[in-house]
Amino acid sequence: MTAPILAVRGLVKRFGGLLATDAVDLDVRAGEIHALIGPNGAGKTTLISQLFGELRPDGGTIELDGKVIDGLSTAERVSRGLARSFQITCLLSDYSVRDNVAIAVQVRQGHSFRFLANVRADRELRAEADALLAGAGLAERAEEIVANLSHGERKQLELVVALASRPRLLLLDEPMAGLGHTESQQMIEMLRGLRETVAMLLVEHDMDAVFKLADRISVLVYGRVIATGSPDDIRDHPEVRKAYLGEGDETC
Ligand SMILES: Nc1ncnc2c1ncn2[C@@H]1O[C@H](COP(=O)(O)OP(=O)(O)OP(=O)(O)O)[C@@H](O)[C@H]1O
Numbered sequence: 001m002t003a004p005i006l007a008v009r010g011l012v013k014r015f016g017g018l019l020a021t022d023a024v025d026l027d028v029r030a031g032e033i034h035a036l037i038g039p040n041g042a043g044k045t046t047l048i049s050q051l052f053g054e055l056r057p058d059g060g061t062i063e064l065d066g067k068v069i070d071g072l073s074t075a076e077r078v079s080r081g082l083a084r085s086f087q088i089t090c091l092l093s094d095y096s097v098r099d100n101v102a103i104a105v106q107v108r109q110g111h112s113f114r115f116l117a118n119v120r121a122d123r124e125l126r127a128e129a130d131a132l133l134a135g136a137g138l139a140e141r142a143e144e145i146v147a148n149l150s151h152g153e154r155k156q157l158e159l160v161v162a163l164a165s166r167p168r169l170l171l172l173d174e175p176m177a178g179l180g181h182t183e184s185q186q187m188i189e190m191l192r193g194l195r196e197t198v199a200m201l202l203v204e205h206d207m208d209a210v211f212k213l214a215d216r217i218s219v220l221v222y223g224r225v226i227a228t229g230s231p232d233d234i235r236d237h238p239e240v241r242k243a244y245l246g247e248g249d250e251t252c
Pocket residue numbers: 015018020038039040041042043044045046047
C-alpha cells in the first residue's frame with residue numbers, strides 16, 4: 001500500500017488538566033475523503049488546528065507526504081501542500097469572484113504584494129482562476145462581486161480559494177454549516193468531484209453528508225479515536241453507537 005499523505009502518531013494536546021487530543025493516530029490516504037466525527041467538545045477543531053500549525057502539540061508527530069512537519073509554521077505547511085477551509089478563509093467582499101481566486105493563485109506563486117491592477121492584467125493568472133472557477137461550476141459568477149453571492153456560493157468560492165494553492169491535503173472545517181438542503185447537495189457534489197485531485201480530512205456534523213462522502217471515518221470522543229473504518233463499519237460499531245449516537249444498552 002502507498003504511504004499515507006497524512007500520518008498522525010500519538011498526538012497529544014492538553015489544556016490545563018484537560019486532554020483535548022489524547023494520543024491520536026490518524027492516516028489520510030491519497031484519493032480519500034476521511035471524515036472525522038465526534039460529539040461537541042470531542043477535540044476535532046483542536047486536532048485540525050494542530051495539523052495546520054496553529055496550535056503546538058504537547059506530544060506526538062505529524063507527517064505530510066512522508067516528511068515530519070512538526071516544527072513548521074502554517075505558511076511552511078501550506079507550501080508543503082496543506083490547505084484549510086471554511087472556518088478561517090477570508091474573502092475580499094468588495095472584489096469580484098475572479099479577483100479573489102486570482103489573488104489566491106498569485107499568493108501561491110509567491111507574489112503577495114502585487115497591485116490588483118497587475119493581477120487583472122495577468123492573462124495566465126486570469127486563465128488559471130477561470131479554470132478553477134469552471135471546475136467548481138462558478139464560471140458564470142466570475143464577474144460578480146463577492147458581497148452579492150449567496151451563502152452557498154460563498155462557501156463554494158472559499159473552497160476554490162483553498163484549491164488555488166494546489167494542496168495535497170485539504171482540511172475541511174464543517175463545509176455544510178449554515179447551508180440549506182439544495183446548497184448542501186451542491187457542496188457534496190463539489191467535494192465528491194475533487195476526491196481524485198486532493199485528499200480530504202472532513203470535520204462535519206451533518207451525518208448525511210459524512211456518510212455520502214467518506215471513504216473512511218474516524219470517531220473522536222473525549223480526545224481519543226475510538227474507531228476508524230468504512231461508513232458501514234462505523235454505522236454498526238457498538239462503541240460508536242453508544243458514545244456518539246447516544247444509544248444505551250436498553251431496548252426501546
Ligand atoms: N484554547 C482552549 N483553551 C482551553 N480549552 C480549550 C481550548 N480550545 C478547546 N478547548 C477545550 O478542548 C476540548 C475540545 O474542544 P474542540 O473545540 O476541539 O472540540 P470539537 O470537537 O471541535 O467541538 P465542536 O464540535 O463543538 O466544534 C473542549 O473541552 C474545549 O472546551
